[in-house]
Amino acid sequence: MFAEKYSDEIQAILSKYPPEQRRAAVMPLIYLAQREQMYVTKQAMVEIAEILGISSTDVASIVGFYTLYYDKVGSTYRVQVCTDLPCALRGAEQFLEGLCNNLGIRVGETTPDGAVMVEAVMCLAACDKAPMFQVQSGDGLSYHENQTVESAASLVAELRRKAQSKRRDGHGR
């Protein structure tokens, strides 16, 4: 299914690697498989394994190792707030709490419409611009620095609208 649907993209990715090292394409392929639904299905892992000639357990291990890959249904957008020490010193924890209160959810939870999940993560290399977070979706990552609860809340509202229209267009969650 995955292999069929994305055969062109897959070929494009594979062409970047020497054939005898095609297993190196595992990361971009997982990324591709995650694009639509923001998680990698077991079926997709099996197909990736087949394409690359490795075991599906090996593919799953990579999905498991990296925090930006998911093997379960989550939200359309993931708001990842850095709460590591330097950010914490610039008030990241209060910021996170404020944002959650504003959305009526707890850290690690998803808004009822399934659009946005808020997570606490480790250093994202923007320590001097805290409070900061990144938003992950099928489209990729975007950085949002020097945030306030208000600026973040309005961004989240925007994301929820987008998620809704995405769903209407028939994309996954």
Add this chain to the structure above:
Amino acid sequence: MKMVNLTIDGKTVTVPEGTLIVNAAKKVGIDIPVFCYHPKMEPVGMCRMCLVEIGRPVIDRTTGQVVREDDGSPKMQFGPKLETACTTPVSEGMVVLGTSEKAKAGRQDIIEFLLTSHPLDCPICDKGGECPLQNLTMEFGPGESRYLYDEKMHLAKHVPLGELIYLDRERCIQCGRCVRFQDQVVDDPVIGFFQRGRSLEIVTYSEPGFDSVFSGNTTDICPVGALTTTDFRFKARPWELRSAASICTQCPVGCNIAFNTRREAVSGGKWVIKRVMPRQNEWVNEIWMCDKGRFGYHYSKSAERLTQPLVRRQGELAPATWEEALSFVAERFQQAGDGLFSIAGGRLSNEDLYNQGKLTDSLGGKKVLYGTMGGGDLTAQSGLVPGSNFSDMGKETAILVVASDLHEEAPIWWLRVKQAAERGAQLIVANPRPTRLDAYATHLVRYPYGSEAGALLAMVNTLSAKRPDLPEAVANLVRSPELKAAAKAFAEAENAVILYGSEGTGLETSTALAQSCQNLLLATGHIGRINNGLVAVWQRVNDQGAWELGWRPVANLPEAMQAARALYVAAADPAGDDPAYLAEGRLGSQEQAFLVVQDLFLTATARLADVVLPVQAWTEREGSYTSGERRVQRFYPVVPELADSYADFSVAGQIGKRLGLDMEIRLAGRTFARLASETPAFTGLSYARLAEVVEQWPIVGRGDLYYGGTTYENSQGIGVQLPLTSAGGLSWPKLVEVGMPKIGLLAVPITRLYDHGSTLLPSSMLHQRIPEPYVVLNDQDAERLKISEGAAIQLIPAEGGSWLGVRAIARLRSDVPERIVLVPRSFGLPVAGPTVVSVRLAERVLA
């Protein structure tokens, strides 16, 4: 090899350069605790349990000399930090301190860390009592933890990784041994790490879960109770167990194993087998075994076992005393005289085969080995000589595996051949279809089914001036560059070994193949030296032993049986395997000869017998087997014998006694002594010789289970490899032309590990891995014949035959040659060799 001197905890050690500190210490009896290190795998330094203090002599940079203290001793410099003994190789003058305060404190800290997320549920843990973590905690642990109990990580405790192995995620200490074993040792990377840090979990994504025939080994090397087998989980505590040395009976490798038993109330106070563990034999199975051996032993304790002799009275089999049964048999055998026809299966021990043979020979009868493989006389002439060991094979060796799906036929040989290839051996895989060994091959040779002997002769042809005529099917092969390159590599290697199996062969083709193999060895001078020679991948544990003792298969057994006046069938079930025995062999007919069946079970043949004689399982008695490498190995009684029961050799002996023959009926050891005195290859052997052991490396199974795992140390015999009988001369085999039929398909037998054998089926835990009867077709053929994947089909032999009733599921594959049907042995379709068939779906004839 350069040797290096160092001291470890005050002891001086001299070891080869490159030795790891942990192993150097082990050699002088010093135990450095480890978790992630395992002597059969590359070090990774993941767990830090092996921390030691290391001092190195200070070298003066200008002079290059060792700097000395005032008293003349070398000045030592100790590193600021502890180092891992499992990743650090020794160096000259090194001083290792494993028991200093600093080293001890290091270990204590590591244990404390490991236990922060460990449930410490030892009282209900199957590993408790033989657990490295438990033992090392007792020895080096701090006794108290500073971590908060409430902050322990809680994870799933009963995770089936497939139906054979259970995982307790909380107990895992993330040493990675299991994952590395599956990946590096057996190349089945079907379990892996998921997540990281404290959240790390072992997962499997294969279908079925943990899809590897070596999975049980991970439970031996897991240093905690995280991985356990379904067979043993919650069944007993290690300290209640006794152990007895035995040999696996499931294939010709002859893995050394230990049975663990316990006398228990739940079994009515009887001694019962609780599990099977590998037993070290670095010449045979090292410290591993496969899952068929580990879980397939249950037949020995099946409730279906026969318990008393049966004699046919008024048409019905009825219980009888031994006296009645044996006297009756003796009387009828006497009458039959040279019309006695003995059929024995290769799962009988040397002693059984010897006594049954003796009895048969004395009457002038005929001895027939039940089976479809030939060449056991040739493996005796040109087999591996004593001292040969797959572990010693590397760059200088060529290994040719022909007509064998070795992974299915003999998993441990597959593993050892693969590892030899990884050490640089030339691996030539010659088979008509791809197998799992192909991935490690340096040379691949494909030949048509039925032409295996021809393919090997073609190799000889490209090498030698003596040119045997080649059959048409392989005439082209001689010109193939792959074959030429393979032949060249084989000829040029210093040492060369051939393993031939029974992929697609019947007795005739197999005999020709064995002869071609011998020709190739002779032509290239690869006989009579260590790590050279011919090995047959037999279908039974003791087929080689049977050949050594003069038993031979016959070409057309059903027909040959017709001359019999009395049939003595032991450990074989012809009537159950092939209806031809009913028709041509007259079994079950009016003209059936007097039939005695000696077996564990009431087989189809036994149901037709005049007398049925029960026997002891190999776990209830002593004996010996001769492996495919011609290693004679002893097995010992594991559980008490059943009341009023006898071993096969004793039953045969008791019949013989009644005929006035001088035969041993009590002791297997004495039977063996007689056998040895009469059989040249066995000259000088005794049970005492077979029980001899030598020090093996790595040292396993002693107090330090954390090092090698729970594999048993070999204290009851590594066995003895038989010397070659006499090297035969070059004589070209009679080739059987097996061409493609004009119409129809060619059905060929193949071997599957998890089969329908009567010695496997009673192990219900393996049933999910044992498929329904099936055949494999080429997908193009299937399309032409309109057979879809999973369709029920029947095979109709072109020459007629009576297996119409047998149905099988069609599986389609593109890597099966066209117009070939692969028929796994023992699944009910009695394809004994290449056979022309047509396939039919439902009621319609298709091809």
